[in-house]
Every structure is written in structure tokens, then in C-alpha cells.
Amino acid sequence: MPFPYQSAVCKGSIWLGSGCGHCERCQDERAEMLRNQQRAAEKSDVHVASELSSQSAASTIDGHVQGLPVAGYARNVEQWKVDMVNQNKILEEKVLRRVDEHVRERGDTSIDGASVQIARRHVEDAFYRLNRAIMQPKRIQGDLE
Known part of the structure; x- marks a missing residue:
């Protein structure tokens, strides 16, 4: 051959x-x-946001938002935390879309694709950790069965 x-x-x-x-x-x-x-x-994880307000929790009690029923997270979350995490999600999406532009618009080796993917993971990890720092989930207490 x-x-x-x-x-x-x-x-x-x-x-x-x-x-x-x-x-x-x-x-x-x-x-x-x-x-x-x-x-x-x-x-990649692409979610279409209709409106930021439509994605935040609806019921507010004294500046608190009734949280998601997720084990380890507070049942009532302060409104400023929800607002901050929503702002972080928008900023994260802007950065990830910029990363996507690097992948789409470069038809040569002027950009190292492996490094771009590593950057994407670091951005996602950074915002995950930042939002976790705001919400501060706790360990699950009691019987797990």
C-alpha cells in the first residue's frame, strides 16, 4: 500500500x-x-436564558428566597446571594462564549486548542467554586437511607 x-x-x-x-x-x-x-x-453546556428574573426563585420572604429542595443547601436563601449567583452565571456565560469564539474562528494553529479546552474547564471550575462560596452548602446530616 x-x-x-x-x-x-x-x-x-x-x-x-x-x-x-x-x-x-x-x-x-x-x-x-x-x-x-x-x-x-x-x-458544551449551553442554556438559553429567556430572562434572568424568570430563572430566579419566585417566593421572597423578608429578603430571603425559598431555596431549592437540594440536600445540603439552605431552605431559605438571602436575596443578595441569589442575585450574585445569577450575575456570576451571566458573566460565566459571556466568558464561555468568548472561549467558543476562539474555537470557531481559528482555522489554523495560531491558537492551541488543547489549551483553550483547559481554559474552558478552569473558567467553569472557577465559577463553580465562586458560586459554592456564596451558597455555602453543608454536609448532609442524619441517616442517608
């Missing part, structure tokens, strides 16, 4: 970081890598 890339110069691979980036094989690998990154960006 003949070598499929007649104009291949290098024996490396973009996947392994050892390719030249200019030969036919490296160009094909780069294109496939970018397609995979774009698919990953499209599969």
Missing part, C-alpha cells in the same frame, strides 16, 4: 506535537483537530 500523503515532508504528527504543520498530512490532521474542537464547543 503506497503512502497516502504524496507531498508529506515530515514523519511527525500534529496530534503528538511533532508535525511540521505545513505538509499535507499535518494540514489534514490540523483540520480534523479543529473540527473535533468545534464539535466539542457545540456540545
Whole structure:
């Protein structure tokens, strides 16, 4: 079986970081890598927000919001905490959409896709931890059965 890339110069691979980036094989690998990154960006957690107010809890009692029935979280949450977490979610979405732009709009290796995905995970983790710091969930008490 003949070598499929007649104009291949290098024996490396973009996947392994050892390719030249200019030969036919490296160009094909780069294109496939970018397609995979774009698919990953499209599969990311994307939620369409209609209105921020429609996503916050409805019942307010003395500046507190009746919380979600989630074990470990307070049943009544102060309104400022809900507002702050909602603002953080909007900011997080803006940053993640910017990350998505990096994946979609770059057709060459001028941006390292692996680093972009690591950045995405760090952004998601940072906002998760920030919102957790605000809500401060506790360990579940009592019998777990």
C-alpha cells in the first residue's frame, strides 16, 4: 500500500506535537483537530436564558428566597446571594462564549486548542467554586437511607 500523503515532508504528527504543520498530512490532521474542537464547543453546556428574573426563585420572604429542595443547601436563601449567583452565571456565560469564539474562528494553529479546552474547564471550575462560596452548602446530616 503506497503512502497516502504524496507531498508529506515530515514523519511527525500534529496530534503528538511533532508535525511540521505545513505538509499535507499535518494540514489534514490540523483540520480534523479543529473540527473535533468545534464539535466539542457545540456540545458544551449551553442554556438559553429567556430572562434572568424568570430563572430566579419566585417566593421572597423578608429578603430571603425559598431555596431549592437540594440536600445540603439552605431552605431559605438571602436575596443578595441569589442575585450574585445569577450575575456570576451571566458573566460565566459571556466568558464561555468568548472561549467558543476562539474555537470557531481559528482555522489554523495560531491558537492551541488543547489549551483553550483547559481554559474552558478552569473558567467553569472557577465559577463553580465562586458560586459554592456564596451558597455555602453543608454536609448532609442524619441517616442517608
